[in-house]
Amino acid sequence: MSSDLRITFLGTGTSVGVPMIGCDCPTCRSTDPRDKRCRSSIYVETPESSWVVDTGPDFRYQCLRAGVRKMDAAVYTHAHMDHVTGFDELRRFTIPEDHWMPIYAHPATLAVLERMFDYAFNGENRYRGYLKPFPKPIHGKFHLGETTLTPLPVLHGKVETNGYLLERGGRKLCAYIPDAKELLPATMAALEGVDTLIIDALRRTPHPTHLTFDESLAIVETVAPREAWFTHFTCEIRHAVEEPTLPEGVRLAYDGLVLEWS
Amino acid sequence: MSSDLRITFLGTGTSVGVPMIGCDCPTCRSTDPRDKRCRSSIYVETPESSWVVDTGPDFRYQCLRAGVRKMDAAVYTHAHMDHVTGFDELRRFTIPEDHWMPIYAHPATLAVLERMFDYAFNGENRYRGYLKPFPKPIHGKFHLGETTLTPLPVLHGKVETNGYLLERGGRKLCAYIPDAKELLPATMAALEGVDTLIIDALRRTPHPTHLTFDESLAIVETVAPREAWFTHFTCEIRHAVEEPTLPEGVRLAYDGLVLEWS
Numbered sequence: 001m002s003s004d005l006r007i008t009f010l011g012t013g014t015s016v017g018v019p020m021i022g023c024d025c026p027t028c029r030s031t032d033p034r035d036k037r038c039r040s041s042i043y044v045e046t047p048e049s050s051w052v053v054d055t056g057p058d059f060r061y062q063c064l065r066a067g068v069r070k071m072d073a074a075v076y077t078h079a080h081m082d083h084v085t086g087f088d089e090l091r092r093f094t095i096p097e098d099h100w101m102p103i104y105a106h107p108a109t110l111a112v113l114e115r116m117f118d119y120a121f122n123g124e125n126r127y128r129g130y131l132k133p134f135p136k137p138i139h140g141k142f143h144l145g146e147t148t149l150t151p152l153p154v155l156h157g158k159v160e161t162n163g164y165l166l167e168r169g170g171r172k173l174c175a176y177i178p179d180a181k182e183l184l185p186a187t188m189a190a191l192e193g194v195d196t197l198i199i200d201a202l203r204r205t206p207h208p209t210h211l212t213f214d215e216s217l218a219i220v221e222t223v224a225p226r227e228a229w230f231t232h233f234t235c236e237i238r239h240a241v242e243e244p245t246l247p248e249g250v251r252l253a254y255d256g257l258v259l260e261w262s
Numbered sequence: 263m264s265s266d267l268r269i270t271f272l273g274t275g276t277s278v279g280v281p282m283i284g285c286d287c288p289t290c291r292s293t294d295p296r297d298k299r300c301r302s303s304i305y306v307e308t309p310e311s312s313w314v315v316d317t318g319p320d321f322r323y324q325c326l327r328a329g330v331r332k333m334d335a336a337v338y339t340h341a342h343m344d345h346v347t348g349f350d351e352l353r354r355f356t357i358p359e360d361h362w363m364p365i366y367a368h369p370a371t372l373a374v375l376e377r378m379f380d381y382a383f384n385g386e387n388r389y390r391g392y393l394k395p396f397p398k399p400i401h402g403k404f405h406l407g408e409t410t411l412t413p414l415p416v417l418h419g420k421v422e423t424n425g426y427l428l429e430r431g432g433r434k435l436c437a438y439i440p441d442a443k444e445l446l447p448a449t450m451a452a453l454e455g456v457d458t459l460i461i462d463a464l465r466r467t468p469h470p471t472h473l474t475f476d477e478s479l480a481i482v483e484t485v486a487p488r489e490a491w492f493t494h495f496t497c498e499i500r501h502a503v504e505e506p507t508l509p510e511g512v513r514l515a516y517d518g519l520v521l522e523w524s
Contacts, residue, residue: 021325021354057319057348063283081350081379086319088343092283116378117343 003260005147005166005173006045007198009231010052010062012253013037014202014210015082017058018235027235034239034254038062039082040178040232042198044166048145051075053164053176059086066256073136073144076105077179078161079112087117091131100134104144106151107137108160138162152187154180157209163199165190173261174198175225178232181209183219191223196259201230203237213242220250229253265522267409267428267435268307269460271493272314272324274515275299276464276472277344279320280497289497296501296516300324301344302440302494304460306428310407313337315426315438321348328518335398335406338367339441340423341374349379353393362396366406368413369399370422400424414449416442419471425461427452435523436460437487440494443471445481453485458521463492465499475504482512491515 011017018037019028027035039056043066051073052059062068071093077083090101103113113133114121120131136142141150152163156179163177172194177183180200183191191197197220202210210232211219220228230246231253243252273279280299281290289297301318305328313335314321324330333355339345352363365375375395376383382393398404403412414425418441425439434456439445442462445453453459459482464472472494473481482490492508493515505514 016351016354017322019326021322021351022331022357057322057351060279060283060319061323064281069284085347085350088347089278089283089319092278095284115380118377 003262004046004168005261007174007176007259008043008045008066009253009255009257010041010043010066010068011038011056011058012231012233012255012257013039014232014234015039015080018233020235023235025235027238030238032239033256034252035235036255037233038255041083042176043068044147045070046145046147046168049073049147051144053077054083054178055086055090056082057085060089060092063089063092071101073102073104075144075149075164076103076109076113077163077176078106078156078159079109080159080179083179084109084113084116087113087133088120088131090133091129094132095129100132102136103133104136104138104142104149106160106162107139110135110137150190152177152190153184154187155182155184156180163187165194168261171195174259179209180211181207182211188219188222191225194223195226195261197223197225197228198231198253199228200232201237202232203234205236217247217250225249227251229257229259265524266308266430267523269436269438269521270305270307270328271515271517271519272303272305272328272330273300273318273320274493274495274517274519275301276494276496277301277342280495282497285497287497289500292500294501295518296514297497298517299495300517303345304438305330306406306409307332308407308409308430311335311409313406315339316345316440317348317352318344319347322351322354324517325351325354333363335364335366337406337411337426338365338371338375339425340368340418340421341371342421342441345441346371346375346378349375349395350382350393352395353391356394357391362394364398365395366398366400366404366411368422368424369401372397372399412452414439414452415446416449417444417446418442425449427456430523433457436521441471442473443469444473450481450484453487456485457488457523459485459487459490460493460515461490462494463499464494465496467498475508479509479512487511489513491519491521
């Protein structure tokens with residue numbers, strides 16, 4: 001790769017995806033590929049290391065679509081179903097080398113993964129082909145290759161949730177916060193000077209555990225990044241209708257979008 | 263619908279699907295749509311009731327692809343990941359009616375679902391949009407509309423696993439056994455006189471917990487159904503290569519295949 005950091009949006013949809021099963025709204029019936037949203041996830045590539053942030057139910061399909069062949073670790077934001085149920089599909093990245101996949105997550109998120117996928121964590125069934133997770137509880141900054149990841153705790157209903165700040169060479173290149181209702185003061189401080197902010201903007205109408213367009217726009221105004229990308233949309237958001245309404249420097253992410261920093 | 267019983271194959275692949283992430287074999291690179299296999303599942307329609315057997319990771323995509331809009335119940339064969347991780351996507355069939363979705367499974371399978379998806383079963387978070395499962399532990403024959411389902415216990419590694427016999431009007435129309443290494447004598451007896459047998463035939467080469475082509479052909483010879491369909495294939499099985507080698511009356515299922523009985 002020619003860039004230092006490359007992010008591919010594997011998915012930009014909310015928990016039930018877009019289109020939703022059984023929905024006939026204009027977005028769910030749209031033929032615009034930007035309106036077809038797998039569950040939110042990004043794939044991060046650097047010269048030294050590649051990892052995914054969240055493995056929702058679409059993870060296998062997302063990897064095939066994006067041609068993902070290398071996975072050195074998995075990082076989780078939180079343990080809601082749309083971010084974790086694809087966990088077992090990580091097994092394809094531990095074959096044939098049979099290496100243990102580092103799983104970076106808040107201890108509460110790891111506890112859910114360990115409960116849901118007990119067969120992978122319980123020390124039995126260690127035969128070839130089974131996923132061998134190596135739990136890496138997050139208690140502060142950590143490193144994947146030369147990238148520093150800082151967990152950004154956010155409020156998102158009852159579940160412990162992190163966004164992540166990605167820094168290389170002392171530069172705050174990007175922050176990824178796909179699920180949040182409110183950013184804590186420490187998180188707002190950590191975002192100061194970030195180049196690119198990727199943030200939850202579920203829909204226009206209020207939601208008890210997700211940021212709306214207006215709420216996220218207010219955060220963008222305070223943080224003042226070079227550019228901001230909204231993500232994690234319901235079908236209330238039709239790409240071609242909504243994007244033109246946004247201020248300069250704020251865009252809507254879509255599945256397959258690639259961002260690069262050099 | 264014009265038929266009494268209609269089965270749509272939502273998926274005919276094994277745990278990692280076909281194509282597999284990172285695989286360059288001829289099947290995984292095949293452009294034959296019959297070689298593109300989601301995880302094994304069937305959707306069953308009768309004039310009175312419709313249900314799915316197993317909800318693996320591809321469940322949402324499978325429903326969208328097959329245009330599934332009605333789901334009165336979910337039935338499970340066993341609790342391996344490729345059969346259960348799509349469980350939460352059933353929520354789309356409990357909106358807006360907010361009805362409780364009957365979940366039919368062996369008590370051991372229900373226990374895994376209850377552990378994995380505790381938030382759905384624990385009585386909290388009962389707000390609109392959340393899945394409300396109604397556990398229906400299987401202890402013998404049960405009925406969905408006018409169809410009688412008989413659990414067919416099979417040996418499949420360490421996990422409790424059922425196939426299902428579907429009877430209407432006293433006629434044994436179909437048996438579905440997607441995961442098995444060995445059929446118990448009582449199951450072989452129950453299959454006597456079945457019209458159509460759908461059965462696991464993972465691949466040509468031996469596997470510790472799945473039937474091979476030769477093993478399944480021997481079962482078909484003993485049961486002697488009118489027709490048999492193999493399912494749950496790895497990428498070792500390329501449709502156009504393997505199907506012509508099978509005896510008359512034995513076919514390879516593929517995603518999207520529809521079988522009907524009137």
